[in-house]
Amino acid sequence: MIEMRGVTIRYGDTVAVDDVHLTLPTGKIYGLLGRNGSGKTSLLSALASYRRPNRGTVLVDGVEAFENPRVMRSTVFVRDTLDLNDSDRVRTALDVAGWLRPTWDAEYALKLLDIFELDSRKRVSALSRGQRSVVGVVLGLAARAPLTILDESYLGMDAVARTLFYRELLADYLSHPRTVILSTHLIEEVADLFERVVIIDRGRILLHDETDALRGRGVTVTGPAERVTAFAAGHTVLGEQSLGGVRALTLDGRLEPGEIARGEQAGLTFGPLGLQDLFVHLTSQRLEASR
Amino acid sequence: MFNDRSPIYLQIADGIKNDILSGSLREDEQVMSTNQYAAFYRINPATAAKGFAQLVDEGVLYKKRGIGMFVSPDAPGKLRAARRERFFAEALEPVLDEADRVGISIDEITHYLGSRR
Numbered sequence: 001m002i003e004m005r006g007v008t009i010r011y012g013d014t015v016a017v018d019d020v021h022l023t024l025p026t027g028k029i030y031g032l033l034g035r036n037g038s039g040k041t042s043l044l045s046a047l048a049s050y051r052r053p054n055r056g057t058v059l060v061d062g063v064e065a066f067e068n069p070r071v072m073r074s075t076v077f078v079r080d081t082l083d084l085n086d087s088d089r090v091r092t093a094l095d096v097a098g099w100l101r102p103t104w105d106a107e108y109a110l111k112l113l114d115i116f117e118l119d120s121r122k123r124v125s126a127l128s129r130g131q132r133s134v135v136g137v138v139l140g141l142a143a144r145a146p147l148t149i150l151d152e153s154y155l156g157m158d159a160v161a162r163t164l165f166y167r168e169l170l171a172d173y174l175s176h177p178r179t180v181i182l183s184t185h186l187i188e189e190v191a192d193l194f195e196r197v198v199i200i201d202r203g204r205i206l207l208h209d210e211t212d213a214l215r216g217r218g219v220t221v222t223g224p225a226e227r228v229t230a231f232a233a234g235h236t237v238l239g240e241q242s243l244g245g246v247r248a249l250t251l252d253g254r255l256e257p258g259e260i261a262r263g264e265q266a267g268l269t270f271g272p273l274g275l276q277d278l279f280v281h282l283t284s285q286r287l288e289a290s291r
Numbered sequence: 292m293f294n295d296r297s298p299i300y301l302q303i304a305d306g307i308k309n310d311i312l313s314g315s316l317r318e319d320e321q322v323m324s325t326n327q328y329a330a331f332y333r334i335n336p337a338t339a340a341k342g343f344a345q346l347v348d349e350g351v352l353y354k355k356r357g358i359g360m361f362v363s364p365d366a367p368g369k370l371r372a373a374r375r376e377r378f379f380a381e382a383l384e385p386v387l388d389e390a391d392r393v394g395i396s397i398d399e400i401t402h403y404l405g406s407r408r
Contacts, residue, residue: 029335170333174326192299195337212298212338265388272296 129156218273303342
């Protein structure tokens with residue numbers, strides 16, 4: 001179990017993470033979603049004990065994680081900066097990871113480099129954005145750490161490399177189950193891999209649920225304005241759009257099949273709301289207000 | 292493969308039921324393991340497991356400890372009976388609604404059905 005208890009992180013006057021309480025059972029793949037500046041990286045830095053919270057604690061299996069050697073050996077945190085020497089060759093970076101990590105699988109690391117077609121003789125400074133991300137993914141996966149945290153590690157990867165990454169992540173998780181936390185903006189293409197989703201918004205946890213429970217949770221109702229409004233009574237409205245006499249409302253919550261049938265009889269049409277759209281609606285009050 | 296209209300575990304369960312109804316999965320035949328299923332369809336294994344658990348709960352699949360999951364011998368019959376019960380409400384009613392909207396009478400529909408006999 002990984003627990004955050006009242007974690008607050010401040011940068012001067014800015015509160016990046018605001019009194020977060022979060023309990024994450026181990027052995028699952030989590031997706032952390034949030035807009036730019038929502039506090040994703042700060043939250044992950046605290047989870048990985050890279051940063052001591054200004055207030056609150058992070059517990060891993062009941063013990064305080066910060067500066068705890070045992071917890072740190074079994075935690076890998078791959079972030080944007082990669083934390084490598086620019087002058088090192090990729091091969092050296094992997095060797096260092098092997099010395100530091102009891103769970104490191106050197107053979108698997110080489111296999112991953114081969115899959116992603118990255119030459120291990122390259123220097124870190126000579127890597128493209130996408131190649132840097134590949135090195136991050138290799139460091140993250142081959143560490144086989146019980147707590148694996150990957151912060152937007154797909155940045156700069158093309159569609160093929162991202163597909164390979166998701167495939168490898170799932171395959172390796174199936175053969176070596178562990179806790180994986182992945183932050184991303186690209187919700188649709190990776191959501192099927194997440195058992196649970198955590199959405200952070202302005203430093204607070206907006207939602208923490210099974211990914212599958214979010215599918216079919218939102219629905220868009222379109223039709224003559226008056227009938228749509230009447231149908232929506234009693235539902236939470238996430239968004240709305242009007243064009244002439246036609247109105248489209250995005251509703252939160254699952255509708256009963258009978259409700260949908262009655263609506264369709266009244267001439268309304270229903271569309272599913274994808275995870276990406278649900279996320280956009282839940283985290284974009286300003287967008288809604290400005291319409 | 293999967294859509295956003297409903298939870299994936301329900302879509303998995305429906306897909307397997309369709310395979311049983313169509314005969315591509317036979318009585319007492321072993322189904323994929325949840326891990327094989329997850330790897331094949333690129334989904335989280337817990338989601339796949341939930342879909343299979345639902346089918347075990349409904350009696351469509353049965354478990355053999357340490358070996359895997361199999362199609363219940365009475366699954367095709369039970370599934371067919373359940374689908375037949377829902378056929379008029381779920382498949383035919385929408386057709387009649389559409390016919391009503393575009394002004395096709397019940398007589399026209401029966402005439403059409405007669406010609407298909």
